[in-house]
Amino acid sequence: xxxYHALWESLGMDLDTHDQLCAALPPLFExxxxxxxxxxxxxxxxxxxxxxxxGLRIQELADxxxxxxxxxxSFCVYVPEEIVSALGGVLVGLCAGSQFWVPAGEKVLPxxxxxxxxxxxxAKLSRTCPYFQSVDLxxxxxxxxxxxxxxxxxxxxxxxxxxxxxxxxxxxxxxxWREEIRRLTEELERRTGRTLTYENLLEATRRVDDKRxxxxxxxxxxxxxxxxLSGTDALVTTQIAFYDDVPRYTAMTNQLAxxxxxxxxxxxxxxxxxxxxVLLTGTPVVVPNWKIHHLIETSGAVVxxxxxxxxxxxxESTTDLSGVRDLPSLLDALAxxxxxxxxxxxxxxxxxxxxxxxxxxxxxxxxxVVDATLSFCTTYQVEGENLRRRLAQEGIPLLSLETxxxxxxxxxxxxxxxxxxxxxx
Amino acid sequence: xxxYHALWESLGMDLDTHDQLCAALPPLFExxxxxxxxxxxxxxxxxxxxxxxxGLRIQELADxxxxxxxxxxSFCVYVPEEIVSALGGVLVGLCAGSQFWVPAGEKVLPxxxxxxxxxxxxAKLSRTCPYFQSVDLxxxxxxxxxxxxxxxxxxxxxxxxxxxxxxxxxxxxxxxWREEIRRLTEELERRTGRTLTYENLLEATRRVDDKRxxxxxxxxxxxxxxxxLSGTDALVTTQIAFYDDVPRYTAMTNQLAxxxxxxxxxxxxxxxxxxxxVLLTGTPVVVPNWKIHHLIETSGAVVxxxxxxxxxxxxESTTDLSGVRDLPSLLDALAxxxxxxxxxxxxxxxxxxxxxxxxxxxxxxxxxVVDATLSFCTTYQVEGENLRRRLAQEGIPLLSLETxxxxxxxxxxxxxxxxxxxxxx
Numbered sequence: 001x002x003x004y005h006a007l008w009e010s011l012g013m014d015l016d017t018h019d020q021l022c023a024a025l026p027p028l029f030e031x032x033x034x035x036x037x038x039x040x041x042x043x044x045x046x047x048x049x050x051x052x053x054x055g056l057r058i059q060e061l062a063d064x065x066x067x068x069x070x071x072x073x074s075f076c077v078y079v080p081e082e083i084v085s086a087l088g089g090v091l092v093g094l095c096a097g098s099q100f101w102v103p104a105g106e107k108v109l110p111x112x113x114x115x116x117x118x119x120x121x122x123a124k125l126s127r128t129c130p131y132f133q134s135v136d137l138x139x140x141x142x143x144x145x146x147x148x149x150x151x152x153x154x155x156x157x158x159x160x161x162x163x164x165x166x167x168x169x170x171x172x173x174x175x176x177w178r179e180e181i182r183r184l185t186e187e188l189e190r191r192t193g194r195t196l197t198y199e200n201l202l203e204a205t206r207r208v209d210d211k212r213x214x215x216x217x218x219x220x221x222x223x224x225x226x227x228x229l230s231g232t233d234a235l236v237t238t239q240i241a242f243y244d245d246v247p248r249y250t251a252m253t254n255q256l257a258x259x260x261x262x263x264x265x266x267x268x269x270x271x272x273x274x275x276x277x278v279l280l281t282g283t284p285v286v287v288p289n290w291k292i293h294h295l296i297e298t299s300g301a302v303v304x305x306x307x308x309x310x311x312x313x314x315x316e317s318t319t320d321l322s323g324v325r326d327l328p329s330l331l332d333a334l335a336x337x338x339x340x341x342x343x344x345x346x347x348x349x350x351x352x353x354x355x356x357x358x359x360x361x362x363x364x365x366x367x368x369v370v371d372a373t374l375s376f377c378t379t380y381q382v383e384g385e386n387l388r389r390r391l392a393q394e395g396i397p398l399l400s401l402e403t404x405x406x407x408x409x410x411x412x413x414x415x416x417x418x419x420x421x422x423x424x425x
Numbered sequence: 426x427x428x429y430h431a432l433w434e435s436l437g438m439d440l441d442t443h444d445q446l447c448a449a450l451p452p453l454f455e456x457x458x459x460x461x462x463x464x465x466x467x468x469x470x471x472x473x474x475x476x477x478x479x480g481l482r483i484q485e486l487a488d489x490x491x492x493x494x495x496x497x498x499s500f501c502v503y504v505p506e507e508i509v510s511a512l513g514g515v516l517v518g519l520c521a522g523s524q525f526w527v528p529a530g531e532k533v534l535p536x537x538x539x540x541x542x543x544x545x546x547x548a549k550l551s552r553t554c555p556y557f558q559s560v561d562l563x564x565x566x567x568x569x570x571x572x573x574x575x576x577x578x579x580x581x582x583x584x585x586x587x588x589x590x591x592x593x594x595x596x597x598x599x600x601x602w603r604e605e606i607r608r609l610t611e612e613l614e615r616r617t618g619r620t621l622t623y624e625n626l627l628e629a630t631r632r633v634d635d636k637r638x639x640x641x642x643x644x645x646x647x648x649x650x651x652x653x654l655s656g657t658d659a660l661v662t663t664q665i666a667f668y669d670d671v672p673r674y675t676a677m678t679n680q681l682a683x684x685x686x687x688x689x690x691x692x693x694x695x696x697x698x699x700x701x702x703v704l705l706t707g708t709p710v711v712v713p714n715w716k717i718h719h720l721i722e723t724s725g726a727v728v729x730x731x732x733x734x735x736x737x738x739x740x741e742s743t744t745d746l747s748g749v750r751d752l753p754s755l756l757d758a759l760a761x762x763x764x765x766x767x768x769x770x771x772x773x774x775x776x777x778x779x780x781x782x783x784x785x786x787x788x789x790x791x792x793x794v795v796d797a798t799l800s801f802c803t804t805y806q807v808e809g810e811n812l813r814r815r816l817a818q819e820g821i822p823l824l825s826l827e828t829x830x831x832x833x834x835x836x837x838x839x840x841x842x843x844x845x846x847x848x849x850x
Contacts, residue, residue, distance in 0.1 A: 110806040110827075112537065142592035145570045148773045149807035162773065164598065167567035168589040172604040179597040348573045348587065378803065381535040382574035402535075 004055045007062060011133035018128040021100050022054060025288060032290045036230055036297075038270055040263060042256030043233050049240050053287065057243060058130040064090055065134070070192050073135035073158075075120055076143055077309045078165060078338055082319070083185055085246065086204035087192045093242030094138065095129035096120035097286035099405035108153050114376045115404045116284065117146045124157055131243075132158065137191060139184065141165055143346040144379055161187045169339060169347055178335045185331075198327040205319050205334065211246050214253035215315035221260035222304045223364050225277070226269020228260035231303025232293045233270070238310050239287045276301040276424050279366035281357050281387070282401075283374045284309040289405060292372045292413070299417050301424075304364040307357050309344070316356075317341025345379035353383070354390040361396050367424040368397040370417070375404040397424060429480045432487060436558035443553040446525050447479060450713060457715045461655055461722075463695055465688060467681030468658050474665050478712065482668060483555040489515055490559070495617050498560035500545055501568055502734045503590060503763055507744070508610055509564075510671065511629035512617045518667030519563065520554035521545035522711035524830035533578050539801045540829045541709065542571045549582055556668075557583065562616060564609065566590055568771040569804055586612045594764060594772055603760045610756075623752040630744050630759065636671055639678035640740035646685035647729045648789050650702070651694020653685035656728025657718045658695070663735050664712045701726040701849050704791035706782050706812070707826075708799045709734040714830060717797045717838070724842050726849075729789040732782050734769070741781075742766025770804035778808070779815040786821050792849040793822040795842070800829040822849060 008015055029050055033043075049057070061071050070089035072079075075096060084091040095101060096119045105122030123129035132138075140151040140162040151162050163180045166173030185196050194200075215238060221228050237256065241249060263269070278301050280292065285308060293303050306312060319337040324330045343353035361369055369391060373380045384400055391398045399420040403409055433440055454475055458468075474482070486496050495514035497504075500521060509516040520526060521544045530547030548554035557563075565576040565587040576587050588605045591598030610621050619625075640663060646653050662681065666674060688694070703726050705717065710733060718728050731737060744762040749755045768778035786794055796812060798805045809825055816823045824845040828834055 108810050110803075110809075112801055113803060113807070142773065145771075145803040146807065148592055149770065149804055152774055152808070153810055162593070164591055164593040164595065166589055166591065166601060167573055168587070170589065170601075170604075172601040173589065176591060176595075176597040176601050179595075345574065346570075348567065349577055376537055376801070376803075378535075378538060378570040378801075379574055382538070382571065383577070384535075385533050386577055 002055060004058065007059055008054075008130060008133075010062075011058075011130055012127060013130060013133055014127040017126060018054075018130075021098070021128055024100065025053075026051070028288055028290075032232060032294050033236065036232065036270070038268065039233060040229060040256060040259045042252070042259045045252045045256075046233070046237055046240055049244060050236065050287070053243065054130050058134060060245065061090060061092070061131075061134045065136070070137070070188070071135045072188075073131060073138045074140075075116075075147065076141045077314050077342060078141045078143060078163065078344075079139045080181060080184065080334060080338060082201060082205045082208050082334055083181070083188060083196065085207060086196055086200040087188050087194045089188065089192060092131050092135070093286065094120060094131050094135070095123035097289040097405070099407075101126060101128065102405060109150060112376055113146050114144075114283075114374045116286065116374055117150050119405065121150055121154055124154060137161060137187075139163060143344060144377070146376070165346060167346065167348060174335065174339055177339050178332065181331055181335050196327065198330060201327065201330055201334075202321075202324075205321070205330065207246055209318040211241060211250045211253070212315040212318050214250045214257065215241060218253050218257040218260065219305065219312070219315070221257060221264060224264045224269075225365060226267075226271055226273045226275065227277075227302050227304055228263035228269055229256075230270040230297055231278075231280070231306075232290060232297050234303070235285060235290065235293050235306060235310065236287075238306065238314060239285070241314065242286075242310075271297075271302045276368075276421050277304045277364065277366045278302070278421075279305045279307060279357065279361045279364055279369045280311070280372060281307040281369055282372040283377045283380050285372075286310060291403060291410065292370065292401065295410065295414050295417055296370065296421075299414060299421055301421050304366055305360050307353070307360050312356065312360060313342050313344065345383045350383060354387055357387065358390070358394050358396065368399065368420065370399045370401060370420070372401045372403060375402055427480060429483065432484060433479075433555060433558075435487075436483075436555055437552060438555060438558055439552040442551060443479075443555075446523070446553055449525065450478075451476070453713055453715075457657060457719045458661065461657065461695070463693065464658060465654060465681060465684045467677070467684045470677045470681075471658070471662055471665055474669060475661065475712070478668065479555050483559060485670065486515065486517070486556075486559045490561070495562070495613070496560050497613075498556060498563045499565075500541075500572065501566045502739050502767060503566045503568060503588065503769075504564045505606060505609065505759060505763060507626060507630045507633050507759055508606070508613060508621065510633060511621055511625040512613050512619045514613065514617060517556050517560070518711065519545060519556050519560070520548035522714040522830070524832075526551060526553065527830060534575060537801055538571050539569075539708075539799045541711065541799055542575050544830065546575055546579055549579060562586060562612075564588060568769060569802070571801070590771060592771065592773060599760065599764055602764050603757065606756055606760050621752065623755060626752065626755055626759075627746075627749075630746070630755065632671055634743040636666060636675045636678070637740040637743050639675045639682065640666060643678050643682040643685065644730065644737070644740070646682060646689060649689045649694075650790060651692075651696055651698045651700065652702075652727055652729055653688035653694055654681075655695035655722055656703075656705070656731075657715060657722050659728070660710060660715065660718050660731060660735065661712075663731065663739060664710070666739065667711075667735075696722075696727045701793075701846050702729045702789065702791045703727070703846075704730045704732060704782065704786045704789055704794045705736070705797060706732040706794055707797040708802045708805050710797075711735060716828060716835065717795065717826065720835065720839050720842055721795065721846075724839060724846055726846050729791055730785050732778070732785050737781065737785060738767050738769065770808045775808060779812055782812065783815070783819050783821065793824065793845065795824045795826060795845070797826045797828060800827055
């Protein structure tokens with residue numbers, strides 16, 4: 001990696017502390033990714049993106065800002081990238097995946113809160129996340145109590161706009177969400193000086209949906225036995241979708257998908273035919289939190305899908321353009337794509353998620369499901385009880401795991417994963 | 426107490442386990458309440474209500490049902506008692522205040538969840554709450570992730586209707602809440618066979634607001650030094666408001682308030698003049714969770730107010746009838762009373778709560794504030810950081826405590842409370 005210290009300094013970062021973080025990432029990446037064998041060549045691009053995650057991409061964002069473009073940060077798949085993109089902005093995911101940031105977050109947040117939120121606030125407060133330092137605006141959303149209330153603290157340190165979500169999908173809930181999309185548009189128009197039009201939003205919607213379709217194509221190849229791609233590699237490609245330049249990312253993902261199809265034709269897999277197959281479900285898995293995938297795939301199984309926000313919830317639904325003819329109808333379609341197309345535990349009821357888990361397990365030929373939740377994630381943990389009942393009805397084995405960002409639980413998790421895999425049919 | 430075993434058996438209760446609970450309550454009540462000195466005579470009624478909490482009142486509910494009346498249960502101050510009452514129903518709070526019920530709740534819920542929710546579900550699952558066994562319907566609300574998701578489990582064991590709430594107060598949020606009030610009305614009309622009218626809702630609104638005004642009058646007397654009423658006694662009067670027959674409760678509370686005014690005139694207090702005064706804020710304190718009040722008032726201070734859902738959030742706001750002329754405008758006014766008049770941490774932002782805490786601390790002459798939250802209550806715990814900042818700005822000392830329903834933390838809590846009180850001006 002080139003030397004980006006001048007760039008980081010210009011962003012007001014704490015350079016010494018950030019250097020410690022930069023030193024910790026490469027060995028973790030090497031152990032998790034580069035030690036794998038039989039990887040597709042197309043993963044080289046994604047290796048590079050991770051190696052440059054705090055460098056090249058940050059330089060690109062700085063260049064974008066120098067050209068007058070807006071950079072918007074988010075923590076959630078409900079923030080509509082299409083609108084940001086239509087107004088010439090770039091949407092990026094913010095740092096929230098490492099224990100490195102948790103202690104700084106715990107200075108202002110209770111310990112009994114999910115590590116993702118503590119890390120997110122800690123990353124800003126410690127000035128060690130170059131994405132946080134680059135954004136002109138953070139768009140938060142009320143998808144859980146922890147984030148909803150943490151925005152009140154984060155908003156004292158960075159410009160924030162919060163989108164409300166209903167807790168139940170209903171006509172009145174849709175009206176509320178549609179109004180929130182209008183409010184976001186207004187805020188972004190004000191900040192960019194641009195106007196959202198039918199044309200620019202349609203173009204952006206197609207651009208973002210092309211990215212989602214590339215991911216569908218890539219992840220679809222994992223249904224094959226052997227899967228042409230390890231779950232660990234598949235995960236990181238989705239994680240990178242939150243950060244990378246959209247058209248470039250789409251092209252590289254389509255290219256990787258083509259290579260995976262060719263590997264299938266050649267009978268080449270990341271693991272041997274007949275390797276036990278597992279579907280992961282649960283809470284988001286953000287960079288560099290690769291723990292559960294790594295544990296499963298070094299315990300003799302392959303992860304063949306992720307029913308989570310850094311998985312199918314991110315890319316499975318696209319905007320239905322069939323009835324769209326003007327800006328209001330396009331915004332309606334977009335609002336439906338987000339509200340109806342994503343099955344998050346923030347909604348009650350959320351039976352569609354159970355349908356998704358069962359369908360994905362069947363489609364991918366998974367013999368079992370691992371429900372991995374971050375500690376203190378109330379919505380997914382309570383929902384886990386009804387997921388357990390549903391999967392028992394369907395005869396699909398389930399392992400429920402709770403984890404955080406500390407390495408301390410790996411031994412215990414590995415023991416449980418190995419025992420679960422041993423019993424899979 | 427008379428023998429209610431036949432009644433309890435008719436409700437399908439687990440009699441043996443419930444007997445254990447019935448045996449535990451009187452000594453706890455005696456230690457907490459009856460050991461106090463200089464209590465107003467009007468507390469005799471409330472002593473009796475607690476003594477008969479699983480007896481006489483349950484018989485009254487059975488009699489009400491025998492006459493064709495509906496009994497509705499709830500866990501929250503957002504469930505509009507006025508509408509239940511207008512349709513001839515009785516609204517009662519459900520059991521959720523004792524560790525006794527927690528283990529049964531933990532069979533279906535994560536341990537890292539607030540004890541109130543675990544106890545609530547446990548009370549139903551263990552069939553040891555006669556209120557749960559008496560209700561025709563539970564009305565839940567989406568005020569926190571834990572409850573929102575727990576309804577999905579509870580709804581498998583009892584008829585449920587869930588009201589959605591927005592996470593932010595906004596015009597679209599109000600429209601959503603107003604629609605939820607309409608949906609509740611529809612559900613209750615269907616179950617009662619009655620029709621909500623301007624006349625019956627206006628009468629019920631006045632009836633419920635008379636109860637709130639009686640509480641305002643009673644708690645207003647605590648501004649005096651000496652307070653004519655201990656905080657522990659004041660707390661239990663508000664707790665009973667959630668269970669008791671409304672007109673009788675209102676009459677007895679007004680009578681107690683009159684006695685307190687007479688005591689002020691006579692200079693009679695629950696504690697000596699000059700006793701250190703504390704305002705409590707935080708999460709709901711439901712029967713028989715009297716821990717924090719008891720610890721404070723046996724550590725040399727008096728609790729002079731509760732800014733919580735079993736305190737001012739329950740009784741401070743009434744329905745503004747000034748622009749009301751028909752059923753729709755009355756329902757609007759009612760919706761505003763609930764959404765605008767209660768400052769719950771489920772909303773973001775919720776600065777009005779900080780205003781309330783500061784105002785109540787000043788009005789009651791409290792020298793300090795104790796922010797007591799139940800373990801894992803994310804909304805109030807995260808909000809605690811900004812409460813801390815606000816009270817520091819105002820120069821009001823704050824003690825933040827986290828507690829659950831186990832007795833194990835009493836020693837540690839007492840030490841912290843004593844140290845806090847020692848430093849109060």
